[in-house]
Amino acid sequence: MSFLTVEHIHHVYFTKESATVALEDIKLNVEEGEFVSFLGPSGCGKTTLLSIIAGLIRPVEGSVKIANKIITKPDPIIGYMLQQDYLFPWKTIEENVTVGLKIIGQKTEETTTNTLSLLKEMGLENVEHQYPSQLSGGMRQRAALVRTLATNPRILLLDEPFSALDYQTKLRLEDLVWKTLKDYQKTALLVTHDIGEAIAMSDRIFVFSAKPGRINRTYLVPKELRELTPFDARQHPSFSTLFQQIWKELDQLEVK
Known part of the structure; x- marks a missing residue:
């Protein structure tokens, strides 16, 4: 059984005038010790999903289970x-x-x-x-x-933790965080707008489409990249190939 299971998450934001579907039928599994990223256009619900997994928001439908425990509120794990x-x-x-x-x-x-x-x-x-x-x-x-x-904690949720930093500091911190989480065998979910960051740090990448947010495609980062530090992964030929592939997909999603 997977360490993290997200089952049929559906979430709607309500105002007096309207109801906006933020997430629609989100299903995913993450194994213990895995590092995954959420990529997608602005407004696709990535941070909303992270908040639901954290137990900060109760979804309209669906459930989140971590280590066989249903999450309905913040938890020390x-x-x-x-x-x-x-x-x-x-x-x-x-x-x-x-x-x-x-x-x-x-x-x-x-x-x-x-x-x-x-x-x-x-x-x-x-x-x-x-x-x-x-x-x-x-x-x-x-x-x-x-x-x-x-x-x-047994799982870390990272919501754009490097985006406010200068590029050189960001690259150094990517390596430091990646190594620390590997050393401590932590499971991690990263929300980012940075394709390169997602490829360099992750084992898998979930690409979201927007309005409503759905998982459009899942990418398995090549083994040769997963075994390298984020900085070194950026120099590998496979990095550019995957970057272009994800870039084209996100570009098409933005146009829709």
Whole structure:
């Protein structure tokens, strides 16, 4: 049985004047330790689906199951990382990265030590007593990742976590996040508008059509790319071939 199962998700946004179908009959499975991406035109419901999987939104129809558990509300087995880091500016980095542990009642000397060790693994040594304003954007996103991993979630949901960063920092963080998730054997779902990012980081890519959001096609990233770091994958000849294929499909979806 798959680690994540999304069954017949259908969601509608209602206003006083109208009803907009955001997602229609979404079905997908993700295996444990797999990294998948959601690509598609703006407004195709990618973030809505991520929020449903996170238990933040109840769908009109359908269900989400993670590790044989039906998800109807936020759960500690799920970690969520957003485009903005949302670090508390009045708290130190140590206080920020351990806040999740404190909320779920798991902040101990041992879990705090483990979290600070993870900070060092992320190249954030000796920053625990600093404040977010003293860190660069890339450093803040790394701290946000540490905060997400501190509670040891089994699946990570990543909603365009690199889109606000400069290109060089983005490439470095892609490699760091990819390696960290592989090392810790985490399952991950990435929402992105960046075709290259999806190819470089993922095992599979789900391409969505818009209005209403449906899964138009699923791409299996070639084995030779999956075995490389994101930076190295971008240099491989297979990368360009898959990029062009997905680009053409998205271009056609935008025209429809």
